[in-house]
Amino acid sequence: MRVLLSTYGSRGDVQPMAGLAVRLRELGAQVRVCAPSDEEFAKLLAGVGVELAPAAAPVRTLVTGTTPMTPEGLPQRAAALVAAQYEAVAAAAEGCDAVVATGLVPAVAGARSVAEELGVPFVYVACFPTMLPSPHHAPHPLPLWPLPPDTTDNRALWELNAHSFNALYGPGINAHRMSIGRPAVDDVRRHVFTDRPWLAADPVLGPWPQPSDLDVVQTGAWLLPDERPLPAELEAFLAAGEPPVYVGFGSMPMHGSKDVAQVAIEAVRAQGRRAIVARGWADLGLIDAGDDCFAVGEVNQQALFGRVAAVVHHGGAGTTTTAARAGAPQVVVPQIVDQPYWADRVARLGIGAAHDGPTPTLASLSAALETALDPETRVRATAVADTIRTDGATVAARLLLDTVSRELMQ
Structure with a gap:
């Protein structure tokens, strides 16, 4: 059996697909992942022996670039992504028996068109609950399309969300479908999500x-086991003192926080703690030559998070889940999309603090760290760690x- 996994997004979209690919292969399937052509994703997939079919341009260039997005330009970008992902998936899916897709909505639409042409099952996967319509929660705002502040009814907000999907993504999706001889769709969200979407998130x-x-x-959650050892220099830093605080914002460029490394290190030091600073797409670095701070690139978070006092991060699904599995208290500084949701869940579960807003200051981050470093938070985080499932990709x-x-x- 052959399966094509399609995504276009950041590491938080690619790594779950790698986790699923490994499990599918263990069960005897042949698997290929169609994902952005970023070097780090190629290395990630090569490291677990999964074939990459490069899709479109590197996503890091899109995320960290300085060209501003405008409401007028978004439909054109969406249209281009539909076509690019369709071409990449069509080339990679020949002979496949199923297509599974996640990531940016236009890319999912392109993948679904391929599945339709092949006549094979198509599965849409959301990695967080608030991507999917529900009367129990509001949708996250679409890019440059804020939700009206005077509307609080969730069903009304999801109705507005459906209209926004049609306006933002519909022209490009339907223009492409017509160009390949497929019928236009009048409900873009339902077309992309299908009537039976999958949710790759931990139930707790x-x-x-x-x-x-x-x-x-x-x-x-679709987890990818990581057996890599930590670098020797990092091991030495960990052994040289009390557990440090990890600070990293993953694929977030943190454009609105030019001094975020300075703020974070000073806040950690104010708590009498050492710091590990992850460079990430924000390209964070050390602020001085003090021996109480250590900078890292991409490392095995599964091995590291169990050895830190707390994790300060952006609130991506993968980082939140990894920290929760490790029993590490968290400070979530949410930026976009699903990150406010995960920040709220961390706070509600009592396993850390949700920072108020995307731009930390010394005072605000220090207050959040006080909550995360409270012994009671550690007790709660340890208890919740035992409830996090590890079999999502196998299921x-x-x-x-x-x-x-x-x-x-x-």
């Missing part, structure tokens, strides 16, 4: 509330193969 960290209008299949892999097998027998 990101539960799907009931009753629900959607037939959502929650598998648990999804078995479900997918069972679904495809039934389709093939019909």
Whole structure:
């Protein structure tokens, strides 16, 4: 059996697909991942022996670039991404028995068109609950399309969200579908999400509330085991003193916080702690030659987070889940999309603090760190760690193969 996994997004979109690919391969399937052509994603997939079919331009260039987005330009960007992902997936999916897609909506739409042409099952995957319509939560704001502050009813907000999907993504998706001989769609969100989306989120960290209008299949988070050792220099730093505080914002460029490294290190020092600073896409660095701080590139967070006093991060699904599994208290400084949701969940579970807003100051980050470093927070984080499931990718892999097998027998 052959499966094509499609995504266009940051590491938080690519790594879960790598986790699913590994499990599918263990169950005997042949797997290929169509993902952005960034060097770090190529290395990630090569490290676990999964074939990469490069899709479109590197996503880091798009995220960290200085060209501002405008409401007028977004539909054109969406249209270009639909076409680019369609071409990449079509080339990679020949002979495949199923297509699974996540990531940016236009890329998912392009992948679904390929599945339709091949006549094979298509699965849409959300990595966080608030991507999917529910009366129990509001949608996240779409790029440059803020939600009206005077509307608080969730159903009304999701109705507005559906209209925004059609306006933002509909022209490009339907123009492309017509160009390949497929019928236009009048409900873009439903077309992309399907009637039975999958939710690759941990049931404790990101539960799907009931009753629900959607037939959502929650598998648990798709984790990719990481067996890499920590660098010797980092091991030496860890051994030289008390557990430090990890600070890193992953794929977020942190354009609105030019002095974020300065603020973070000073806030950590104010708590009497050492710091590990992860460069990430914000290109963070050390602010002086003090021996109480250490800078790292991409490292094994699964090995590291169990050895730190707290994790300060942006609130991506992967980082939140990894920190929760490790029992590490968290400070979430949310920037966009799902990150405010994960910040709220961390605070509600009592396993850390949700920073108020995307731009930390010395005072605000220090206050959040006080909460995270409180002994009671550590106790709660340790307790929650025991509840985090690790079998989500295996559950999804078995479900997918069972679904495809039934389709093939019909």
